[in-house]
Amino acid sequence: MHSDHYNLDLSDKTIAVIDDDPATIRYFEVLLKTTSARVLTFLNGTDFLQYIKDDPGSFDLIMIDYLIPYVNGIDCIRAFRQHNKQVPVIMITAYYTRESMEESILAGTNEYILKPVIPEKVLGILEKYLVKKQLAF
Numbered sequence: 532m533h534s535d536h537y538n539l540d541l542s543d544k545t546i547a548v549i550d551d552d553p554a555t556i557r558y559f560e561v562l563l564k565t566t567s568a569r570v571l572t573f574l575n576g577t578d579f580l581q582y583i584k585d586d587p588g589s590f591d592l593i594m595i596d597y598l599i600p601y602v603n604g605i606d607c608i609r610a611f612r613q614h615n616k617q618v619p620v621i622m623i624t625a626y627y628t629r630e631s632m633e634e635s636i637l638a639g640t641n642e643y644i645l646k647p648v649i650p651e652k653v654l655g656i657l658e659k660y661l662v663k664k665q666l667a668f
Contacts, residue, residue: 539654541568544591544661547582549573549607550623551599555646559594562650566657576602580610587614592660594653597624597631605638612639619660623648 546568548559556572563570571590573579576599583589593611597604608620622635625646632643642656 539566539658539662541566541591541657541661545569545571545589546657547571547573547579547590547593547595549576549579549593549599549604550596551575552596555596559653562653563657566654568657575600576604576607579607583611583614587611588618590618592657593618593620594623595620597622597626597635605634608635608638608640621656621660 541563544566546563548556548563548570549572550556550559551574553574556574560570560572568591571582573582579595580602593608595604595607599607602610604622604624608622611618611620616639619641620639621642621644622640623644623646624631627645635643641660644652644656
């Protein structure tokens with residue numbers, strides 16, 4: 532079954548992207564623009580935590596890097612999960628150890644993906660978590 536991810540309409544969704552690399556942020560902004568989703572970006576964990584402190588229910592999906600300044604991705608996920616257990620959290624990182632993956636999952640990550648990540652992979656994840664499936668009878 533092939534799905535055309537490039538026709539994803541996420542205009543009613545808000546996605547957070549937390550990464551300290553401006554090129555990565557730009558990549559996700561351009562890619563997510565194709566879905567019409569609202570995208571909020573954060574260059575460090577402190578800014579993200581400040582934002583969710585004021586509004587923990589404002590996102591439909593979070594994409595976060597493991598190694599980000601001030602507060603790392605794991606601690607951000609733990610803090611977010613204290614207030615919101617339903618929103619999917621996707622760890623997208625170039626840093627991989629078995630321990631880091633396990634730590635991410637224990638913190639509440641739904642997916643652990645290694646960079647570089649191709650557009651089809653990202654769009655497939657968005658479809659998996661944000662598009663309600665129609666049941667065929």
